[in-house]
Amino acid sequence: MTQHPTSEERRPANRGPKAAAGNRAALVTAAREIYAVHGLDVPLSRIARRAGVGQGVLYRHFPDREAIAVAVLEENVRQIEQAAAAEGATPAGVLGVLTWHLTQSAAFIGLLHADGASGRLPAHAFARELSERVERALRGCLPEGHRLGAPDDLMLAVAMVSGAVTGPTHRERAHRALAAWRLLGVTVGPVRPFEG
Structure with a gap:
């Protein structure tokens, strides 16, 4: 057939x-x-x-499966950085972009915890580099006194929300992510990609 x-x-x-x-x-x-x-x-x-x-x-x-997955992660981080650097960026708006990427990229969590990655950095160093870039972008748009402004609170909240991002559909993952942000008392804008 x-x-x-x-x-x-x-x-x-x-x-x-x-x-x-x-x-x-x-x-x-x-x-x-x-x-x-x-x-x-x-x-x-x-x-x-x-x-x-x-x-x-x-x-x-992309010579292998990991290389294309890494490229997607790099693009995710780049879009979060662009959203944070955009004129009129707000914490809620940037968190909405971050949340969109979390819901779209839930499959990549395994890559970030792999024993090693082909390319220039081991997986744990690569994950740390991406995390630091996301944190810098987010911190750059947080006003003084923001609920996530304490040294460890911001990335701990991101980790907690990423752990809640489960479900078979984008809609369900987005719903769970927004519920997690709400439980943390954090306002998040629309869950969508950055459209610069």
Whole structure:
């Protein structure tokens, strides 16, 4: 029996070498979407199909499964930093962006606790670096006297909320995350990606 690819898996024509940056961005977006639904064990070929590129293109940008997962985490942190640096940034708004990334990236918690990662940093050092960048971004928009302003409170609250982010759908994970923030007495803006 012949199986036909779904619309999600159909590949458009190769866009050529000049499209490298666009291909990389498409791969990161596809990986985020697929990992959020199916976890880290999804075949890399599925990510390539979702991004509209061949597997060779995927491997030119990301030599292995960990490399693409790390790229998604880097992009998550970069968006949180951009949200915090945006004009008129508020703690509630930035926490909404952070919460969106937590609900989209729950599958990556395992990566951050792995014994080692290919690439420039061991997993624990990489996780610490990402955590420090998120903390700096969040602290930069907290007003003096904010409920999370004490030295350890901010990242402890983030860790507690990330532990509550469970459930089979984005909606359920977002609901649980917002409930956790509410129990901590912290106001969070809309749970959505940063749109700068």
